[in-house]
Amino acid sequence: NAGVTQTPKFRILKIGQSMTLQCTQDMNHNYMYWYRQDPGMGLKLIYYSVGAGITDKGEVPNGYNVSRSTTEDFPLRLELAAPSQTSVYFCASTKDRGSNEKLFFGSGTQLSVL
């Protein structure tokens, strides 16, 4: 199994540009998450999904959008990139929530907005 796959690994955007960060998992996990990690900081939850067709906001959703049309895919959309969105983005998935919520992470997308 490939696990959680994220693309691209690196990207530089100009202010105001848009892009989609791709995330796919082949573990048939219902629950998927997008986190951002700023230097020296912990992971902040952007959006999450509990299943196909269902998404919800996390701690820091402003400036982002998501969709979940299939169980496997959970893309993250940046519409108008801002320097504050410079960060490393991680997609994660888990089979169970709550008492057995071990997250499987992708390798991350390093995004710079200049």
Place this chain on the structure above:
Amino acid sequence: GESVGLHLPTLSVQEGDNSIINCAYSNSASDYFIWYKQESGKGPQFIIDIRSNMDKRQGQRVTVLLNKTVKHLSLQIAATQPGDSAVYFCAEIYTGGFKTIFGAGTRLFVKA
């Protein structure tokens, strides 16, 4: 707001020594705790977990201790190896609210 924090942002240990990484949590309702390891350029990986009805859990070379009285979590790594060099995150989960909170992480350096 509630947060999970770490006492030491960096830790340097000699190869072969034991490492102890500490974590404080603030939500007394958190009932599940996980340690993740993040190597350079990679996403975090699950190391070990512990539920609130336990105070100690052992894995291969790693032990997690939970002290609910003072809301403290620690990760002990025995006979630390160069491959243990990474950033370690603790995460607290309130299973009733499906909420995971990550700490800022501790960077572990292992000196040969």
